[in-house]
Amino acid sequence: MIDPDADLVRSAGAGDQRAAEALVRRHLPKMVGVARRMLSDSAEAEDVAQEVFLRVWREAPRWKPGQAKFETWMHRVALNLCYDRLRRRREKTDPDAGIAVADTRPLASDEWLARQRAAKVHMALAALPERQRAAIALVHFDEMSNIAAAEILEISVEALESLLARGRRALKAALADVAQDLMGGAEGGS
Amino acid sequence: MTKKEESMDRERFANLLDAYGADFRRWPAQMRAEAAVFAAQNAEAAALVAEAHRFDAVLDSARDDSPVSHDLAARILAGAPRAQRPAFDRRALLALAACAVFGVVIGYGGGMLAPAPAEDDSYFSMAFEAPSAFEDEG
Numbered sequence: 001m002i003d004p005d006a007d008l009v010r011s012a013g014a015g016d017q018r019a020a021e022a023l024v025r026r027h028l029p030k031m032v033g034v035a036r037r038m039l040s041d042s043a044e045a046e047d048v049a050q051e052v053f054l055r056v057w058r059e060a061p062r063w064k065p066g067q068a069k070f071e072t073w074m075h076r077v078a079l080n081l082c083y084d085r086l087r088r089r090r091e092k093t094d095p096d097a098g099i100a101v102a103d104t105r106p107l108a109s110d111e112w113l114a115r116q117r118a119a120k121v122h123m124a125l126a127a128l129p130e131r132q133r134a135a136i137a138l139v140h141f142d143e144m145s146n147i148a149a150a151e152i153l154e155i156s157v158e159a160l161e162s163l164l165a166r167g168r169r170a171l172k173a174a175l176a177d178v179a180q181d182l183m184g185g186a187e188g189g190s
Numbered sequence: 191m192t193k194k195e196e197s198m199d200r201e202r203f204a205n206l207l208d209a210y211g212a213d214f215r216r217w218p219a220q221m222r223a224e225a226a227v228f229a230a231q232n233a234e235a236a237a238l239v240a241e242a243h244r245f246d247a248v249l250d251s252a253r254d255d256s257p258v259s260h261d262l263a264a265r266i267l268a269g270a271p272r273a274q275r276p277a278f279d280r281r282a283l284l285a286l287a288a289c290a291v292f293g294v295v296i297g298y299g300g301g302m303l304a305p306a307p308a309e310d311d312s313y314f315s316m317a318f319e320a321p322s323a324f325e326d327e328g
Contacts, residue, residue, distance in 0.1 A: 012270060012271065013271055014271070015271045015272045015273030015274065016273070017267070017270065020267055020270035021263075021267060024263050024266055024267060028262070028263060029258065032262075036254050042254070042256070046258060046259055046262050050262065050266055053266040053269070054269055057269050057271055061271060114251065117251040118251050118252045118254075121249060121252035122252050125252065136249075139210065139216060140211060141249075141253060143215070143216060145218075146218050157218070160209075161205070161210075162209075164208075164210065165205065165209040168209070168211070168245070169208065171245075171248075172245055175248050178248050179245060179248050
């Protein structure tokens with residue numbers, strides 16, 4: 001297995017700042033992206049991404065290419081950090097804590113509608129079981145291949161397909177009104 | 191490749207559509223071409239794809255690709271490993287320490303090897319005590 005990050009990780013671990021910058025350029029947006037889908041909170045997602053890289057810097061000096069690619073390992077770290085945060089959220093009483101809610105300030109009607117839709121989708125995603133949400137985040141939003149996503153989640157491709165299908169079916173049911181709204185066309189706006 | 195993946199039928203197509211959505215680029219690589227042909231030749235499959243497209247659009251309305259905070263990368267890089275001081279420095283320090291030890295050893299050892307002071311220092315005292323003898327001879 002060829003790991004496209006192996007050389008960069010080795011160099012960054014030895015203190016090469018350019019290699020560290022290249023790793024950040026290559027992976028920071030992905031780490032923030034997957035954490036955003038999982039947590040529906042940009043600030044928290046950036047905290048997760050920063051924590052992922054703290055672990056990268058700690059592991060890089062002793063990183064040895066093994067069974068998983070470095071990027072796969074990074075995604076697993078990011079998802080585990082997200083699971084931890086979601087678990088802590090559940091322990092709190094407010095079930096909507098950290099979930100993006102549409103801004104109530106006056107906005108142009110299209111923008112207001114778009115924010116409302118996005119907030120509903122975020123809430124529906126947040127209501128999914130973590131593994132289904134992670135599968136949809138990786139395959140739909142991050143457009144990862146089924147093989148890469150299954151490897152990150154440490155499951156078979158068949159199990160990934162099952163997670164995806166169940167997650168999408170649950171979302172469809174929860175978001176039927178949003179779908180109707182979108183089909184209604186932009187001109188109606190209701 | 192399993193038998194299930196070899197042939198495309200309505201059930202398999204619908205299952206994959208449920209999992210991956212309407213964009214065949216998200217489908218397993220080995221199924222994409224066959225899925226596109228199946229959808230093109232099957233009206234029911236085409237209708238399912240159209241429905242899945244609408245649902246994908248709903249999901250995409252929550253897509254947040256806004257850029258990350260401009261200082262996040264800088265904060266992350268501040269924690270990256272730094273190169274250690276060059277090995278030369280360490281060697282130079284070791285050499286300096288060795289020189290110091292050597293100097294101490296030589297100094298101490300040299301002192302031990304030097305001749306012991308003579309017990310009879312009469313030659314020394316005579317050199318100062320008998321100037322008159324030379325004067326008399328003169």
